Amino acid sequence: MLKNMWDDYRGLDESEFGPPKEKKVGIVVTDEALKKIESMCDENGMVGVRPYVFGGGCSGMQHSMTFVDTIEERDTEVAPYVYVDPVAYQFMEGATIHYDTSGMSPTFVFSDVFKEQGGTGTCGGCGSATGPGYGH
Numbered sequence: 001m002l003k004n005m006w007d008d009y010r011g012l013d014e015s016e017f018g019p020p021k022e023k024k025v026g027i028v029v030t031d032e033a034l035k036k037i038e039s040m041c042d043e044n045g046m047v048g049v050r051p052y053v054f055g056g057g058c059s060g061m062q063h064s065m066t067f068v069d070t071i072e073e074r075d076t077e078v079a080p081y082v083y084v085d086p087v088a089y090q091f092m093e094g095a096t097i098h099y100d101t102s103g104m105s106p107t108f109v110f111s112d113v114f115k116e117q118g119g120t121g122t123c124g125g126c127g128s129a130t131g132p133g134y135g136h
Contacts, residue, residue, distance in 0.1 A: 029079035033099040033108060037081045047071055048081035049109050053091045063092070063110050
């Protein structure tokens with residue numbers, strides 16, 4: 001039985017008791033990603049893209065993007081051509097969307113995705129990302 005309410009904290013580093021780390025707010029879309037998204041939308045006659053999340057993957061959730069032909073009232077415009085619904089926004093809070101052309105197969109990379117929710121913070125590096133612009 002605990003002698004007092006602090007007994008179960010003994011042995012922890014005192015730095016763990018400091019103020020909480022500041023959360024990264026919003027969703028950032030890099031210039032490279034914006035250029036690619038704009039060109040994809042122009043080529044396909046679409047208003048924009050909508051990142052979304054679904055079950056699966058190494059973190060328990062995966063992400064992808066789909067084209068937007070109509071902006072819905074509930075969507076949040078996080079950048080030109082990029083609209084996120086409220087459910088996906090919860091899981092993508094603090095994420096950065098980048099278009100990486102350094103490899104043999106250019107792809108969108110979502111970094112810091114799920115990090116604020118306790119995930120690893122990286123997604124897309126395995127090459128299994130899906131949606132418009134992946135592998136093109």
